[in-house]
Amino acid sequence: MIRRAIRFLDERSGTAPFLKKALRYLFPDHWSFLLGEVALYSFVVLVATGVYLTFYFEPSLADTTYRGAYEPLRNLQMSEAYRSVVDISFQVKAGLLIRQTHHWAADVFVASIVLHLLRVFFTGAFRNPRELTWLVGLVMLFASLLEGYLGYSMVDDLLSGMGLAIGYGVALSLPFIGSNLALGIWGAPYPGDPSFESRMYIAHVLILPVLIGVLISVHLGLVALRHHTQFRRARRQSDRTLLGVPAFPGQAPRSLGLFFGVAAVLFLLGGLVQINPIWQWGPYELSQGTNGAQPDWYLGWLIGALRLVPGFDVTIADYTVVPNPFWGGALFPLVVLIVLAVYPWVERRVTGDRSFHNALDRPRDAPGRTAFGAAFLSWVLVIFFAGSADRTYVFLGLDYPAQIWVYRGLVFVLPPLVFFVTRRVCRELQEADRIERVREEAEEETRREVLPA
Amino acid sequence: MRRLATLLAILLGVFRRRKRTEEPRRIVPAGTPSRGAENAVVALLVCAAMLAAAFTVVYAIDDLAHQTQLLGLALGLSFACLAAALIVLAKRLVVSEEIEEGYPDPEHPEEQEELEQVVRESGSRITRKRLLLAAGGAAGTAIGVAAVTPALSLGPILDTDPLYETPWRRGRRLVDTSGLPYRAEDVSPDTFYTAFPEGAEKDEIGSPVVVVRLDPSALRLPPERARWAPQGILAFSKVCTHAGCAIALYRKPLFPPTSPRPALVCPCHYSTFDPARGGEVIFGPAGRPLPQLPLEVDGSGELRAGGNYSGPVGPSWTGVRGEGPRS
Numbered sequence: 001m002i003r004r005a006i007r008f009l010d011e012r013s014g015t016a017p018f019l020k021k022a023l024r025y026l027f028p029d030h031w032s033f034l035l036g037e038v039a040l041y042s043f044v045v046l047v048a049t050g051v052y053l054t055f056y057f058e059p060s061l062a063d064t065t066y067r068g069a070y071e072p073l074r075n076l077q078m079s080e081a082y083r084s085v086v087d088i089s090f091q092v093k094a095g096l097l098i099r100q101t102h103h104w105a106a107d108v109f110v111a112s113i114v115l116h117l118l119r120v121f122f123t124g125a126f127r128n129p130r131e132l133t134w135l136v137g138l139v140m141l142f143a144s145l146l147e148g149y150l151g152y153s154m155v156d157d158l159l160s161g162m163g164l165a166i167g168y169g170v171a172l173s174l175p176f177i178g179s180n181l182a183l184g185i186w187g188a189p190y191p192g193d194p195s196f197e198s199r200m201y202i203a204h205v206l207i208l209p210v211l212i213g214v215l216i217s218v219h220l221g222l223v224a225l226r227h228h229t230q231f232r233r234a235r236r237q238s239d240r241t242l243l244g245v246p247a248f249p250g251q252a253p254r255s256l257g258l259f260f261g262v263a264a265v266l267f268l269l270g271g272l273v274q275i276n277p278i279w280q281w282g283p284y285e286l287s288q289g290t291n292g293a294q295p296d297w298y299l300g301w302l303i304g305a306l307r308l309v310p311g312f313d314v315t316i317a318d319y320t321v322v323p324n325p326f327w328g329g330a331l332f333p334l335v336v337l338i339v340l341a342v343y344p345w346v347e348r349r350v351t352g353d354r355s356f357h358n359a360l361d362r363p364r365d366a367p368g369r370t371a372f373g374a375a376f377l378s379w380v381l382v383i384f385f386a387g388s389a390d391r392t393y394v395f396l397g398l399d400y401p402a403q404i405w406v407y408r409g410l411v412f413v414l415p416p417l418v419f420f421v422t423r424r425v426c427r428e429l430q431e432a433d434r435i436e437r438v439r440e441e442a443e444e445e446t447r448r449e450v451l452p453a
Numbered sequence: 454m455r456r457l458a459t460l461l462a463i464l465l466g467v468f469r470r471r472k473r474t475e476e477p478r479r480i481v482p483a484g485t486p487s488r489g490a491e492n493a494v495v496a497l498l499v500c501a502a503m504l505a506a507a508f509t510v511v512y513a514i515d516d517l518a519h520q521t522q523l524l525g526l527a528l529g530l531s532f533a534c535l536a537a538a539l540i541v542l543a544k545r546l547v548v549s550e551e552i553e554e555g556y557p558d559p560e561h562p563e564e565q566e567e568l569e570q571v572v573r574e575s576g577s578r579i580t581r582k583r584l585l586l587a588a589g590g591a592a593g594t595a596i597g598v599a600a601v602t603p604a605l606s607l608g609p610i611l612d613t614d615p616l617y618e619t620p621w622r623r624g625r626r627l628v629d630t631s632g633l634p635y636r637a638e639d640v641s642p643d644t645f646y647t648a649f650p651e652g653a654e655k656d657e658i659g660s661p662v663v664v665v666r667l668d669p670s671a672l673r674l675p676p677e678r679a680r681w682a683p684q685g686i687l688a689f690s691k692v693c694t695h696a697g698c699a700i701a702l703y704r705k706p707l708f709p710p711t712s713p714r715p716a717l718v719c720p721c722h723y724s725t726f727d728p729a730r731g732g733e734v735i736f737g738p739a740g741r742p743l744p745q746l747p748l749e750v751d752g753s754g755e756l757r758a759g760g761n762y763s764g765p766v767g768p769s770w771t772g773v774r775g776e777g778p779r780s
Contacts, residue, residue, distance in 0.1 A: 026554055093512060096521045097528075129559065162698050166721060169696030169768035179613040179770040187608040189615050190658045190697060190767065227556055242554050249481060250549030257539030264532035271525005287647050287661035287691050289701030291720045306696060306738060307722045313740030313769055323769035324740040325696045356559045390723065400723060401736055 026244030027251040028230035028237075032123075034258055035116040040216065041262040042109035047209065049102040056092050058084040059154060059201035061194045070279050078283035081197055082156040086279055101270025103296075106148045108266060110298040113141050121343075121373050123360040125229045127353075131344045133222040138340055140215045142333075143208055145298055150204040152276065152296065154197065159276075161284025163295055165190065166306070170329030175322050191286055229360050239358045294391070301380055304387030305332040308407055336380060364433075367426035375419035382410045482550050490545035497538035504531035616773075617765055619659025621746060626651040627664065627688065627756040635664065637750045640686050642666040645703040645717070647691060650758070659766045661691035662746050663700050663717060664756070665728050671714075673730045681747040681759060688746040688756075689732050690766045693719035695739035697768045700726070717743060731763070741769055 010016035027033070060080040066073045068083070069090045078086075088095040117137065120126055126134035149167070153160045168190045171182040187193025228244065230237050237243045245251050269275075281290055295303060305328030314322035347369060348354055363370040386407040393400045508527035511520060543549065579585060609615055627635045627648035635648055646664040649655045669685035681687070691700050698721035705715050716735060717726045724739035726732045732743030744766050747759030765773050 024552070026552055029551070093520075094524050097524045100521075101525075162721060165692075165697035165699075172697075172768045172770045174771075176771050179616060179772070180610045182770070183608040183613065183615070184604065184610040185607070189618070191656055193608065225557070236553055240556055242556050243551055244554075245549045245551055249547045250543070253539045253543035253547055254549075257536045257543060260532045260536035260539060264529045264536055266529075267525055267532060268529030269525075271522050271529060286656045286658065287649070287699050289699040289720045291701065303722070309738045311695075311724065311734045311736075311738045311740055315740075318774055320740070320769045320773045321771055323771070323773075324738050325768060328738070329696070358556050390720075404723075 023246065023248040025224065025247040026227070026242055027247065028228050028242065028244040030231055030233075032119045033228065035112050035119055037255060037258055038112040038262055039109055039116055040220075041259045042105045042112060042266065043212065043216065044259070045105045045263055045266050046102060046109060047213075049098045049105065050205065050209070052098045053088065053102060054205055056084060056088045056095065057081070057154075057201075059197050061156065061197045073279060073282070076283065079156045079197075081154060082278070082283045085155045085157070089279060097267070097271050099270075100273075100275050101266050103152075103275045104269040104273070105266045106151060107275075107296055107298070108262070110141075110144050110148060113137075113144060114298075117141065117340075118373075118377070121340075122363045122370060123229070123231075124357065124366055124369065125360055126344045127357040128344075128348070129226050129356060130222070130229070133219055133226075134344060135341060136215050136219045136222065138337065140212055140219065142337060143212050143215070147204060147208040147212065148296060148298060150200050150208070154200050154204060155278055156197070156284050157278040158281040158284050158288060158290050159278075159295070161191075161286070162289055163299075165286075166303075166325075166329070168192075170306075170325045173323035173326040174330055175326065178323070178326075227358070229358055231360050231362075237359060239356060242358065294388075300387040301336075301384040302329060302333060302387075304383040304385065304407075305329065307389070308383060308386045308404065308411065310408070332383070339376065364426040364429040367423045367430070370426050371419045371423035374422040375415040378418040379411065379415040382407060382414055482548050484548040487545050490541055493541050494538045494546065497534045497541065501531045501534035501538065504528075504534060507531075613770070613772075616767075616770065619761060619766055620650045620653035620657060621659065621758045621761050623758060623760045624749075625653075625758045627662070627748075627758065630655070635756045636754045637684055637686060637756055638754060640664060640666045640756075642668070642685075643705065645705075648688065648756070658692055658697070659690070659762075661699070662688040663691045663703075664688045665703065665715065665717070667715060667729055671729050675731055678731055678745065678747070678763070681745060683748055683750045686748055686750075686756065687728050688748050688758075689717060689726070689728065689743040690746065690762055692767045693721065693724055693739060694741040694743060694766075694768060695719065695722055695724045695737070698722075700743070 006016065009019075058080045062080045063077060064080050064083050066076050066078055066083055066086065068074075068087055070086060073086060085099070088099050090096070120134065120137070149163065153164050153167070168182055168186060171185060172178045174181060183189070185192075185199070186196050187199075227242055230242060230244065232238070234243055282288075294300075306325060307328070309324060309327045311324060313320045313324050350368070361369075386404065389398075389400055389403040389407065392398050392403060504527050508524060508531065511517065511523045511527055514520075517523065576582060605611065628651045629635060629646070629648060632651070634651065635646065640646060642665075648662050648664050649660050653660055655661065665687055667682075667685045667687065669682070672682060672685060672687075674682060689700070692698075693700055698719050700717045701720050702718035703715070704713065704718055704725070715728060717728055717732070718724070719737070719739070722738050724737035725735050726739070726743040727735045732745050734740070734742060741764065744762035744764040746762050749757045749759040751757050
């Protein structure tokens with residue numbers, strides 16, 4: 001039976017040699033290698049739940065009066081888009097489960113990408129010959145941020161409307177091209193042409209998912225062609241020799257198990273833990289705002305940056321040249337993207353290390369890289385936490401302006417501090433390793449001297 | 454006798470060895486069976502099946518309390534059982550041997566050279582390569598430009614005048630969300646109000662204004678706006694000049710000696726504007742003051758616009774002028 005199936009396939013495709021290689025592809029064993037897989041499986045759940053949602057969502061800003069099941073919104077004027085999402089939540093069977101699972105999956109998707117990126121960075125996995133894999137991954141991260149932003153913006157609830165207003169402000173703030181670009185994207189001055197909703201919709205359900213899907217294929221293809229990196233856990237593992245568990249039978253049930261594990265967590269979250277209760281925010285009105293509603297976590301760094309920048313525009317006489325949101329909303333993420341994108345080449349320049357790497361570093365093995373990474377991460381994290389200063393004010397009563405001034409200071413002070421401390425810790429750890437090795441060798445020698453007697 | 458036995462043993466050995474070589478060599482090494490693990494996997498798979506069936510049952514029941522939670526539990530736990538079954542399978546029932554293998558070659562110098570040769574030799578019949586490349590580039594660029602030209606229809610990309618438009622003009626009444634006009638005497642100093650131009654679209658960026666009443670003696674308006682705030686009633690665009698959120702917070706001191714002065718605050722990035730000083734920024738990232746709308750009180754005590762805003766409404770862009778917008 002197995003033989004007949006294989007024969008059928010091989011005769012028609014000639015892929016038996018390839019399939020044999022694929023089945024015996026080696027996966028080095030380390031838990032941190034699963035982070036990328038978690039992102040992949042979240043994407044699968046996102047696509048599956050997303051397709052379900054498209055059956056009910058109406059990407060239209062046409063006015064309608066709500067006459068559905070949720071009493072507090074009865075007879076309120078709202079857009080078809082918002083109405084359809086309220087209906088998905090209250091009237092479509094399993095609709096709320098799927099919607100919340102979709103939202104949770106998006107949060108987990110971006111989180112696992114970021115953790116995966118950190119793992120790849122701090123172990124030096126991005127080095128020659130894997131710089132392209134790194135770049136493709138970065139593009140996917142930023143595409144995912146935009147994808148998530150569009151996803152919750154389409155709903156047209158009060159919170160999403162505020163997010164779009166900020167997006168419009170940032171687009172408008174791009175020097176010289178901003179006004180033209182924003183008018184092109186929105187089709188008219190804010191809140192824009194009614195067709196803007198369809199534009200967001202097609203970008204969210206087709207353009208960006210297809211882009212991310214294609215990039216996932218390229219990313220995984222590049223990984224497979226160059227094979228996985230590995231930690232040096234055994235003496236045999238080196239830049240030339242790979243030690244791992246074959247895809248089949250060893251790795252397959254583990255990966256499949258992880259997939260169902262991720263799906264289990266996402267559906268349990270979707271069923272049991274409320275997320276983005278849009279019926280509480282109400283429909284979007286340009287003249288209204290909510291307090292205390294936070295965006296999804298992955299936009300926290302941008303909201304923090306927008307809040308931290310002191311109030312100034314670059315002006316010439318009476319004319320604005322660079323409006324303020326540009327700094328936090330556009331320049332800051334651009335700087336983060338560029339720093340991450342060029343890092344592999346900068347490191348090559350600085351260390352002069354152009355050789356081929358398949359074995360990973362432990363963070364302590366490369367104190368300079370680890371220190372830079374930790375400092376850069378601390379910089380982004382300070383800005384991220386600045387985005388929650390208003391919550392800290394509400395919960396702890398800390399003065400908001402005072403907090404902002406502290407964060408403005410930390411942005412400059414903390415990264416250098418983290419850099420020197422981390423580098424020091426790495427060097428101490430290296431030194432401890434060296435001492436340990438010397439001690440072991442000495443013990444070995446004594447043992448050899450004692451034994452003959 | 455002993456020799457005979459040895460011979461027999463050797464023969465048997467040979468025979469046995471031959472028999473062994475007839476079996477194909479194993480690729481996946483053998484492992485010991487584990488009945489316990491098998492039972493566990495079967496049990497978990499049955500659980501997964503039952504929970505998935507429970508999902509269908511819960512789905513089919515109408516008017517069930519906590520249906521979303523039950524659906525999530527059923528499906529989530531079903532996946533969890535499946536995951537557990539697979540992990541037991543991976544850990545106890547599948548041989549997961551670690552194999553050693555060489556990494557692929559870093560480079561293929563011969564193929565690289567051949568590739569380069571193919572590309573180089575393919576163009577050997579062409580004598581004016583530069584000219585050809587230039588012509589090809591021109592064609593490519595022109596077609597590219599043609600392909601993106603229709604994008605101009607996405608919006609008034611080349612005409613940014615609409616950004617200055619607002620529905621306010623002199624004499625227009627200020628009305629609330631239900632269209633009722635505001636009277637000066639209705640405006641209390643303890644809170645803030647949202648008003649719209651009568652008969653205009655409420656969801657335009659230039660429409661909503663926030664109205665507050667301050668003590669006239671506390672006003673520090675620019676001299677040319679001296680008559681813009683009758684009885685200390687002020688109106689400002691409700692759209693933040695930083696990133697376009699609605700100014701939804703009014704910081705109104707209840708105990709004057711200890712509290713800061715009244716301020717209009719945007720809840721998105723906490724740009725803070727001083728209504729007494731004509732909407733000047735006193736904290737936060739906004740780079741421009743909040744545009745002020747001049748007010749008048751007509752004969753019947755109703756609030757009317759005395760003209761257009763003091764500056765362009767909403768977030769800034771390159772080239773935005775400080776002068777007033779058009780109506």
